[in-house]
Amino acid sequence: MAGRKQVTVIGGGSSGMVAAISAARSGAEVVLLERMNRIGKKLLVTGNGRCNMTNANCELSRFHGGNRAVVASVLAQFPVRDTLVFFERLGIAWKTEEDGKIYPHSDQASAVLDVLRYELEQLKVAILVEAEVAAVCPESGAFALQLQDSREISASRVVLASGGRAGPQFGSNGSGYRLARSLGHRVIEPLPGIVSLRLDALFLPRLKGIKFVGSIQARSGGDVLRREVGEILFTDYGISGPPVLQVSRMVMAAMKRNTTPVVALDLFPDLELEQLDRTLKDRFAQQAHKPLDMGLVGLLNKRLIPVVLAQAGIHDTSRACAGLAAQERQQLSALLKDWSFNVTGSQSWHDAQVAAGGISLDEVNPATLESLRQPGFYLCGEVLDVDGDCGGFNLQWAWSSGWVAGRHAAEC
Ligand SMILES: Cc1cc2nc3c(=O)[nH]c(=O)nc-3n(C[C@H](O)[C@H](O)[C@H](O)COP(=O)(O)OP(=O)(O)OC[C@H]3O[C@@H](n4cnc5c(N)ncnc54)[C@H](O)[C@@H]3O)c2cc1C
Incomplete structure (x- = not known):
């Protein structure tokens, strides 16, 4: 026309x-x-x-x-x-x-x-x-x-x-x-952006498929970039799930600025650190006779237990809960509230x-x-x-x- x-x-x-x-x-x-x-x-x-x-x-x-x-x-x-x-x-x-x-x-x-x-x-x-x-x-x-x-x-x-x-x-x-x-x-x-993150940790393949409702805090050079709560999924290369996708943009931008961003996972976002530590203390007292790894069954995903204990510096998991020192328990509580990983990158464009x-x-x-x-x-x-x-x-x-x-x- x-x-x-x-x-x-x-x-x-x-x-x-x-x-x-x-x-x-x-x-x-x-x-x-x-x-x-x-x-x-x-x-x-x-x-x-x-x-x-x-x-x-x-x-x-x-x-x-x-x-x-x-x-x-x-x-x-x-x-x-x-x-x-x-x-x-x-x-x-x-x-x-x-x-x-x-x-x-x-x-x-x-x-x-x-x-x-x-x-x-x-x-x-x-x-x-x-x-x-x-x-x-x-x-x-x-x-x-x-x-x-x-x-x-x-x-x-x-x-x-x-x-x-x-x-x-x-x-x-x-x-x-x-x-x-x-x-x-x-x-x-x-x-x-809106992409799963790759993390620097050799034990990740052991955690593949574990889901939990927690929070993720992305940090770079001491600054908090963003925090999100929701269902987080461990994969063999890192982490995924809605809160991870939401923080990924900030993390990738920090990497572009040549910083090494960190993500910190909180597995108990509804509890303050002291509350979680008190919960663990009561739990270990109640189950004093059980071996440590057994003492956490029912609270944490079973596949997570040996990994978080090792990451908290607790290696002899066959000893009884009663034998855990207060300092070791506090290390475990601190890890469960703030488990940090260096980010090495993201999944590819194919997944973004x-x-x-x-x-x-x-x-x-x-x-x-x-x-x-x-x-x-x-x-x-x-x-x-x-x-x-x-x-x-x-x-x-x-x-x-x-x-x-x-x-x-x-x-x-
Ligand atoms: C798996 C997935 C899930 C998503 N879910 C959501 C959601 O639920 N909500 C939301 O808000 N966003 C979502 N998004 C993001 C959203 O889909 C995109 O931001 C949006 O589609 C972008 O629209 P666009 O038209 O700019 O680009 P596109 O949708 O990518 O379209 C671009 C088009 O241009 C064509 N093209 C490219 N180059 C040429 C060329 N040279 N000649 C001719 N054609 C060309 C491509 O083939 C393509 O069809 C999702 C994205 C993905 C990948």
């Missing part, structure tokens, strides 16, 4: 689908290019297949990365309530769970993808799959996009929604950083849920997400230097930034 803006969106993930819908609703002729054989692969696995689509407590403090003003401007233009109305109109009823996490009522991420796909079809968005953009070439006020297979597509406006590097098996292989760099953008080196880092927010217009380096080029989603906490914040950023970039690409 003569006079209609042609907007081409690179990447059919969460932000790209919403950018395409928003551009099409604003009157543009939209093409959505996706390198995988179908759009929305990552969306399908979000929230363990349930899609934690946003969060009722969407404060700015839950987002990390670059320029806060950009994040605030984008979230104000398409806040949580608008997101929920947007999805309700597409057919998604929703419910709120613990910590403000919002899920589709059907508990199906596939439902979210289905309604987005349906809307894209209704809006006649042209979807090209197996279409990986290899180069974006500005050409006299417009763009020529070169695909990996040598096809060429022209567009008056381009929205880069290629995601970061987390979960490359779902499509986001980091190629967007290269495309943005070719147009003069700066990329803050991305690190895996988000990229912390990305294209600098200082190079986009906060109101429109248009590039300040290349007019007509817009950016949204995880490819930018924004990452949220675990809990629906990353998808909210994808929806909000996709909406803003798509609308302005179509209207400006």
Whole structure:
């Protein structure tokens, strides 16, 4: 149709689908290019297949990365309530769970993808799959996009929604950083975020599979970075579980600053140190005749017992509980309240849920997400230097930034 803006969106993930819908609703002729054989692969696995689509407590403090003003401007233009109305109109009823996490009522991420796909079809968005953009070439006020297979597509406006590097098996292989760099953008080196941590301890394989509800405190150079409580899982390489994922971003950022971060586990977060020590004292008095390792059965996971005793410096576990010196018991109590490990790294991008880092927010217009380096080029989603906490914040950023970039690409 003569006079209609042609907007081409690179990447059919969460932000790209919403950018395409928003551009099409604003009157543009939209093409959505996706390198995988179908759009929305990552969306399908979000929230363990349930899609934690946003969060009722969407404060700015839950987002990390670059320029806060950009994040605030984008979230104000398409806040949580608008997101929920947007999805309700597409057919998604929703419910709120613990910590403000919002899920589709059907508990199906596939439902979210289905309604987005349906809307894209209704809006006649042209979807090209197996279409990986290899180069974006500005050409006299417009763009020529070169695909990996040598096809060429022209567009008056381009929205880069290629995601970061987390979960490359779902499509986001980091190629967007290269495309943005070719147009003069700066990329803050991305690190895996919301990811399990690798720890320095030879005994970890013996603890593999043990779960406990405890707290994790991440520290670096004497500073406390963050503390979280919840179910923690030992693995053969380190630790995982929701509280670990939540602190991982801070830990990885500390590693990037060349410090050796430490995580300290508290296996009894509801007890003060003195209370725990009193509990152990009473327990050992009551079971005075039992060997030490037996004296802890029922209080700690059985596989943990020899490891924590050894770590507390108590090696002869066959002696009776009555024979344990007060100082040894206090060492054990202290360990159970503050069991610290050096962090050696994280699991790979394959296991990470988000990229912390990305294209600098200082190079986009906060109101429109248009590039300040290349007019007509817009950016949204995880490819930018924004990452949220675990809990629906990353998808909210994808929806909000996709909406803003798509609308302005179509209207400006
Ligand atoms: C296992 C897992 C669970 C998660 N669960 C949640 C959750 O419950 N709640 C939450 O808020 N967040 C969750 N996240 C994070 C959230 O999914 C992402 O932050 C969000 O999907 C990012 O959206 P995006 O559109 O920016 O990128 P993506 O969803 O990664 O989409 C980018 C798309 O661009 C395509 N692409 C890349 N390069 C090119 C190119 N050159 N040409 C063409 N196409 C290209 C990719 O194939 C991909 O389809 C989870 C992530 C993972 C990995």
